[in-house]
Amino acid sequence: MNSSDSRQLTTPAPSPHDYVGTPALATPAQVIVDVLGAPEPQLCDPAEPMIFADDLAAVRGDGVFETLMLRNGEVHNLQRHATRFVTSAAMLDLGEPDLDRWLAATELAAEAFGASVGAPEAALRWVYSRGRESTGQATGWVTVAPIAADVLTARQSGVKVMTAERGFRIDLSERSPWALIGAKTLSYAANMAALRYAKAHGLQDVIFVSDEGHVLEGPTSSVVVLRDNTLVTPPIEAGVLPGTTQAALFRVAEEQGWETAYEVLSVQDLIESDGVWLVSSVRVQARVTELDGHEMPRAECADEIEQMMWEAVAH
Ligand code: PLP
Numbered sequence: 001m002n003s004s005d006s007r008q009l010t011t012p013a014p015s016p017h018d019y020v021g022t023p024a025l026a027t028p029a030q031v032i033v034d035v036l037g038a039p040e041p042q043l044c045d046p047a048e049p050m051i052f053a054d055d056l057a058a059v060r061g062d063g064v065f066e067t068l069m070l071r072n073g074e075v076h077n078l079q080r081h082a083t084r085f086v087t088s089a090a091m092l093d094l095g096e097p098d099l100d101r102w103l104a105a106t107e108l109a110a111e112a113f114g115a116s117v118g119a120p121e122a123a124l125r126w127v128y129s130r131g132r133e134s135t136g137q138a139t140g141w142v143t144v145a146p147i148a149a150d151v152l153t154a155r156q157s158g159v160k161v162m163t164a165e166r167g168f169r170i171d172l173s174e175r176s177p178w179a180l181i182g183a184k185t186l187s188y189a190a191n192m193a194a195l196r197y198a199k200a201h202g203l204q205d206v207i208f209v210s211d212e213g214h215v216l217e218g219p220t221s222s223v224v225v226l227r228d229n230t231l232v233t234p235p236i237e238a239g240v241l242p243g244t245t246q247a248a249l250f251r252v253a254e255e256q257g258w259e260t261a262y263e264v265l266s267v268q269d270l271i272e273s274d275g276v277w278l279v280s281s282v283r284v285q286a287r288v289t290e291l292d293g294h295e296m297p298r299a300e301c302a303d304e305i306e307q308m309m310w311e312a313v314a315h
Pocket of ligand 1: 067217218219220221222240241242243244245246279280281282
């Protein structure tokens with residue numbers, strides 16, 4: 001599999017025009033580090049294939065990943081990502097990741113990216129697969145790629161969003177542990193399909209709702225809502241991924257005297273709120289400017305909230 005194929009497992013295939021900071025490159029620059037294939041993490045040639053055709057990441061999406069923000073040579077919210085990575089791996093019965101090894105690979109990848117591409121911001125991804133079907137040997141790799149232009153646009157101009165049924169009840173995680181709710185698995189095809197559907201309808205993003213109409217999360221983001229001077233997000237038990245950005249934001253907000261809460265929310269709650277944001281590690285924040293056709297005006301304190309979001313990812 002070549003470098004662009006490995007990226008397609010987790011994000012929609014970008015065109016070279018989607019990249020910023022590297023306009024002269026005909027193909028997206030990318031750094032790849034093989035984490036588990038040799039005694040020590042090793043840089044790979046991004047123009048060469050690096051996994052086998054029977055890798056269960058490619059064949060079944062059977063593995064876990066993390067996407068971290070790399071800014072000026074440093075990865076952010078590392079501890080939160082590492083903790084979720086270990087939890088996700090445990091939920092899939094994968095061997096416990098050797099974090100020292102993943103951190104060494106991350107350092108190698110960040111250095112190589114700084115030396116070869118040098119864009120100030122990038123997405124650094126950890127991928128840990130059940131490995132080869134034929135050998136049972138786990139595989140793992142780290143990639144770094146520049147940030148897509150639509151992420152930058154979403155930060156600046158916000159996003160028009162549709163709600164979409166996720167197709168399960170809110171108690172699925174309790175009833176069906178095999179649904180892997182709360183694990184960051186590689187099986188993102190449905191999430192990507194929802195985003196493509198939204199884009200085909202002139203929108204930029206999606207908020208999933210449960211069968212009961214409870215707000216869950218975006219396909220690649222957590223939902224944060226401002227109401228009554230409180231920052232609110234759906235509880236993890238609702239069936240969402242525990243977001244590292246949302247968690248870091250709540251800590252910063254509490255330090256600055258804001259109230260925070262985990263609450264079950266309806267779509268109407270969002271429409272009547274003082275603001276809704278989609279937050280995630282690389283995007284940081286994108287304010288929802290329109291939800292199911294309802295305009296969402298910008299609250300006076302939106303600048304302050306977005307400032308806290310940036311502070312939250314600065315560590
Ligand atoms: N929910 C889902 C489904 C996601 O894929 C992501 C990130 O990709 C998030 C939430 C936000 O997580 P984080 O803030 O850790 O990037």
